[in-house]
Amino acid sequence: MAYNVLLLGSGGREHALAWSLNKSPQLKKLYIAPGNPGTSEVGENVNLSISDFDQIWSFIQEHEIDITVVGPEQPLVDGIANFLEAKLHPVFGPKLQAAMLEGSKEFAKEFMQRHQIPTASYKVFDQEDFDEAVAYIKEQGKYPVVLKADGLAGGKGVFIPETEAEAIKILKDLKTNSPLKEAASRLVIEEFMTGEEASVFAISDGTSYKVIGNAQDHKRIGDGDTGLNTGGMGAYSPAPVVTDEILERVEKEIIEPTISGMKEEGNPYVGFLYCGLMITEYGPKVVEYNCRFGDPECQVILPRLQSDLLEIMVAATQVKLDDVDILFDDEVRCCVVLASGGYPESYEKGKEITGLDNIKDAIVFHAGTKKEDGKIFTNGGRVLNIVGSGKELKDAMDRTYREVKKVNFDRAYYRSDIGAKGLKH
Template sequence: MGLNVLLLGNGGREHAMAWSIAKSDQLDTLFIAPGNPGTAEIGKNVDLSLDDFDGILSFVEEEDIDLTVVGPEQPLVAGITDFLESEGHKVFGPSKYAAQLEGSKKFANEFMSDNRIPTADFESYTRAQFDRALADIKAKDIYPVVLKADGLAGGKGVFICETEEEVEKRLEELKESDRFGGAADTLVVEEFLKGKEASVFVISDGKTAKIIHYAQDHKRIGEGDTGLNTGGMGAYAPTPVIGRRMLQRVEKEIILPTISAMLLDEHPYKGILYCGLMITTEGPKVVEFNCRLGDPECQAILPSLQSDFLDLMYAATEEKLHLKELKIDDQYRCCVVLASDGYPVEYEKGKEITGIKDVSDEALVFHAGTKAEDGKILTDGGRVLNVVASGETLQAAIKNTYKEVDKISFSNKYYRSDIGAKGLAYIDE
């Protein structure tokens, strides 16, 4: 008998995770809650709300689930792992305490400061102290400066401000806008790190940590990294920004100190650790930690994984990761996000999508914001689909991906045409 697995989430990341889990010889049945039209072709979608912990527990017990895999950050930060583990069930994902590395920018910065993990200089302020924050920024007069809502804001709570006027505008937005909820009750002000961005993804069982892969995300909505931050408009892997020696430094200076400190704090970090980095002239520095796979980096890195993803995750829950070998192939991959025009602010839904079946068998299409209705696939979110293709070079991977992107159509389709260009520029330097 194989493993019964429940995967929580409904985005492009979860479709990619479901696709990877489904390849495992150890799998019996895969359930995805709530899933999307893409995951429905791989496993069984289940109508469960991610904040209904009691409902999830009931399902886990009714279906004899052997492993619950948590895709997005919200349930992790809310404590789903602690909740299910307290009832005797295995969960792949960090505890509520450990998930604060993503759930609270203030916690993460203080954790890094206490454990001498390289990151930006920072100050934190409560909502009542926003005026003092503005005064402090004016006094330093060093731009650009980074403003971060402390809590979860779907990748949209970070602002890089070039001027005093922009600082005032963004502070007012953080203070008054409903879209941040309680995420902006605390503000973190950071120095702007200069360098090349990259992301390193790690799987940990609390004692052993293994690097899965490394990628480069494209957060801004506009070409050439302009406009508002989004959840991510595309990614490619591996990134030439991180060579072999730099990867060794990331492991020594960031990953191992983080996992060791959590263990010493008696909160072992089990799950995926996403290290969002800036490769500076002084070395690697942490821009942010996330407690789960990135979206869309996940879609670019999991197809490279030659090891059994389900086997690795199950081993991590049993503190047996040291017994497993982690292998990736030698291909480059590019992931381009097809979004609804207007994202990340206002956009229309319900547009019919055509051409998915025309995409080459050698490429992958992961559903993100879609829904099935009357035999059709319709847009149902800001980020709609992820198109992924590979190549022996980064240039080939990019070319192959955009060739497939052109085959898919829907009204108000928007995408960036420069995903991976930074990597090509770095190679040419």
């Protein structure tokens, strides 16, 4: 069967998903809403609001869409999968109840506690309980400590203060004048876990699951993992810290109980499951879940995928995941994010991007870009993803950075050490 597909989203992850779906022999027509200049090269961009479910449903009917794929977390947490499934339309992405693994840090923590899934110890506070939160931090007396906004915060809701004074300042700021005030109406305070971070991704049909790769993201804005948290400044895949032994433990201790726990509780999980992990001396522990593919991890995992992504997604919506294979090539991929100067705080848009035509030895995934009069301009904090490949990690890094240097826009910024952590393995 040939499928008409609607993909929701506009970032680097969605360009990578569109690029991968476009390779499927089963694809009839791919629409991306609203998409970006990169997605328009592999499908048709359509001007739909991903928060207007009725508008999306009208488009699905008019264009005889066979399956809708949801890229970002917000529509999933808003219940788009529930809305479309109620109309008997196949949708790839978890329903609201399952998406709460990302939608609420408190929900995720309680779920992990119920199912004995390893994670950091924690306590939850309302914004009004500011004094109690301070008292709790003082009582623990361990630094750094981790403060997490309970709600969705676009990858910017985690703080790791090194001192009591810094923790108190962040708590005050979140309570009074932070743009995260709403997301942080409840706050999760966690013990700081020591180890190396990595992400393992699974795809599930609600009953069974398959691992669809692993990667190491670089969340902090500055080289050497310094500065503010961002949505992700680069990634590479596979991550050598995820050894076969670690992966076996992740499946047994984290992914299996998550998928079976969701099903037991009446919320079967369909879609991508992102397990953000800390590989500690005691083994892997969950830092956070996401209810969709990671960005920029998606950009390094999908170019390695040799199987048909559309076939896999359709199988997941039909509870037939066991019928498909997930195969990868044996190359390493490295992705460097070009960001607007000032990101993740204030930055300017509308800077002309030059040099994209000079990139011959890497894939470019657009994120925060727009096209006007045949020219490409910046239109977001994370602007472009440059993805290079190689037999070894060092080859992939060298190739990626060679290509990164060919692209220019005013105040372009990128980290110069993406992948360096993997070299010591």
